[in-house]
Amino acid sequence: MIQFPYDTNLRYLPLVYLLPSDLIERCPTLCALPRCLSEIAASDEMMDMITGNAFLKEIMDAAASLAFPHFGFGSWKEHYTGYSPVWRLSYALPIWAKLIEEKTGWGLQALFRMRPSTQIPFADPERIRELFDKVVKRAIEEQGWQPILDVVREMPCDEDFEPWQTNVRIDFQRKWYHTRSKNVQTVSLEELMESDEDGSIFYIPDATQNVEAYVIAKDFAERFLATLSEKDRQIVQLRQDGYTYAEVADKLGYKNHSGVIKRIEVIKKQFKEYKGRE
Template structure:
């Protein structure tokens, strides 16, 4: 690629307020950064920290998260952590970022992924809690939601992942995923069920919309898409890179990409108001193809009693009102259809004028019609013949003889 797309080796300063103890991710509840105007918060580090220019994908592929084992803090081999940070900083390059690295630049597990082709991969540390995979969702939760579901007050998140200073699992409950799932579902619920006074507690755990709200993996792609959309509006760093095609080492051009200045970093969202807007946009991104709204409308329009818990909700009231209003308008009338075949079980017997269902099953359609008509009170063969479309009763007489013979064999 062009020689301008190189690592700078320079350090940059920013206005990010780091915790007093960088190894402790917890935020003091009395800290001003825990106030609703500043919390929750998600930020981004500019690729300009390490690169003078970037290869910008014109049609970026959707990112996928891949977990890798990384050492914590200063323990162990730091090279995998450095390689992951350098890789993730190039989020604008998307599926083309592998072209920055040779086999000697990446640890074997990372190079194996890079060598798989042009894939838009975001590397995150492999942890018990899966915090780094779900960080974009966690850092959209207001402080009250964290307290309600027993989740810790963590400092600001960074997307994409850059560095793991401490063992995050040491600060998270053992059932972190379950707690986060409930907290996220409660946060996104009003966008999925906008009906008046219909909180999530008014629906059973088997309700389809409630299941969808709790599915963290479903929400990661849309929240990542929204995050990147926000970042694409950030201004470029003035590094003097003129947008131009990217030339590879063999002289060919890299299709679908241009050389460009890196974008600045900064807050992707900060405070409850901005986070709430990102949640709304996440729901819209999840419905980019229109299927989510179709599913939601179908579920809301075809509710059943089992969807609701014992708690009253506006949705349940609407359901019951529609149900009973429809029932009150329906008049049920039972009529006896004498020209139809009754349904009997395997043990059916002949009682009086009742025909055995097992015997009728032996007859073909025309013979069964003769039996039904005679059993319905039509006694004249000419009438039977007329109803069946015969010119005279001869054909009916022949069928009756055949039926009598079959009946004799069947009931003897």
């Protein structure tokens, strides 16, 4: 048996050769790897590439895109964000590598036992989809993920696990806890403007708790929104109302949700500049 350092990226090399051709073409680093193990072993450049972060990121993204559809949540992985528990579970790369090897016998040992100069053909896309369907279902059972998935399905909005508040999220929380707490905030523009570095940029208090502070903060928000274009104001309002990036894009005529995300980043920057001038 060939010995190898199992805690390196090398253990994910067999997964590369399971990727359908249309998927691997979207991964520049993985696409550059020869489909012959002896060619990789003879090249320091290729070995360095495998140990690099680009290799790890691309194989993680590729494997996640194959695993995600089998959790039963519909849509594409890209329609969700890293805050979604299902999105994160789809990135369980060590589990996919382990279960695939147990299911098919295809792992590093099988790869190293191939005859020198063997060219590895591309796998049949349908067979790979069926394989990931089986390993995802097995992972859900063995890892005890079903309760997590059940809770996520109860959430009415794709992005309810993100750090900002939305009206849809607040309604869900009220139903979940069987209460209409007066402490729940119902104005959430500041959460839309939230950033990892700066935290909450401003806070609009609950009017039932502090009327004066509420009026001041709400006036500030309205003055800032008045400086935005009509389309940017619509983006803010739709996001406050709980619409997903994809839904906002569809309503406002963007080609995809990426355009909406870019506009939100611009709005965040404008907000910080506006606040600095006040």
